[in-house]
Amino acid sequence: MSNYYTTLGISQDASQDDIKRAYRKLASQHHPDKGGNVQTFQQIEEAYRILSDPQSRAQYDNPAPEVNFNNIPPNFQDIFQDMFRGQSPFDSIFGRRPQFKNKSLNIQTTISLEEALTGKDLMASMKLPSGRDQVIEIKIPAGIRDNTTIKLNGMGDDSIPNLPKGDLNLTVKVANHDRFERQGDDLLTNIEINCIEAMLGKTIEIETLDRKILEVKINPGVQPGQILALQGYGMPNMNDNRFKGRLLLSINVKILTNLTEQQKHILANF
Numbered sequence: 001m002s003n004y005y006t007t008l009g010i011s012q013d014a015s016q017d018d019i020k021r022a023y024r025k026l027a028s029q030h031h032p033d034k035g036g037n038v039q040t041f042q043q044i045e046e047a048y049r050i051l052s053d054p055q056s057r058a059q060y061d062n063p064a065p066e067v068n069f070n071n072i073p074p075n076f077q078d079i080f081q082d083m084f085r086g087q088s089p090f091d092s093i094f095g096r097r098p099q100f101k102n103k104s105l106n107i108q109t110t111i112s113l114e115e116a117l118t119g120k121d122l123m124a125s126m127k128l129p130s131g132r133d134q135v136i137e138i139k140i141p142a143g144i145r146d147n148t149t150i151k152l153n154g155m156g157d158d159s160i161p162n163l164p165k166g167d168l169n170l171t172v173k174v175a176n177h178d179r180f181e182r183q184g185d186d187l188l189t190n191i192e193i194n195c196i197e198a199m200l201g202k203t204i205e206i207e208t209l210d211r212k213i214l215e216v217k218i219n220p221g222v223q224p225g226q227i228l229a230l231q232g233y234g235m236p237n238m239n240d241n242r243f244k245g246r247l248l249l250s251i252n253v254k255i256l257t258n259l260t261e262q263q264k265h266i267l268a269n270f
Helices: 004-008 016-030 038-051 054-061 076-084 089-094 113-118 195-200 261-269
Strands: 105-111 120-127 133-140 148-152 168-174 181-183 186-194 202-207 213-218 227-236 244-254
Touching: 004 016, 004 038, 016 038, 038 054, 038 105, 054 105, 105 120, 113 227, 133 148, 133 168, 186 195, 186 202, 186 227, 195 244, 213 227, 213 244
Parallel strands: 105 168, 186 244
Antiparallel strands: 120 133, 148 168, 181 186, 202 213, 227 244
16 A cells, blocks of 8 residues: 555655645646546545544544454463353353454545536445555435535445455535535525615526526515525425425525715615
């Protein structure tokens, strides 16, 4: 397995800012769109993914020690069977037999809010600590929330022979959006109208996250900061996609400036 610190050209005590700077520099130099080598770029991406997350970095810096089962005496099990009449000492203490397996691995990916809306199928190749390459297929459900961890049973480490494979824990981060703010399964966006439109009312067009165009009627007398709710145009519920949140429209009222003297006179008379 390659050294991620060497890949990014940084020391092991590098700060998160150092890691980001090194990644941005190398990614710009080696991006395939700029003629860079695809394999080199993928190595840079993998190194940044591991080192930019404190949890996965800590696991990388301090890997769990391998257990050497070769030194267990051949009659070890017989001794304990005689002492506990066929039961493991752990059975007596905890009422169950402990299940040993290889360690679990933690990985992370970031998706857009649009991809969280519809769900996404991922396929990726990763190198296990044992050195074996593994292809993983992951179905990210529609409506997934930021920092949700998906557990893939039996897709983790396999370094120790004769033990079941560990699990693979994928943490999904959802990137911020430039127009919509997620609040649970609701989506909040800002709508700006002027003070005359607020007094008289107005019909406006709104583009939803999935690019549908809605006509929304704003009633006369709407107040600044008032929230209009459109049911069913938010995010799908991750556990049951039949239910969707709301699209929340926060009304911002803009005060007109640079009025002419005639306009001021009309407003004053009003």
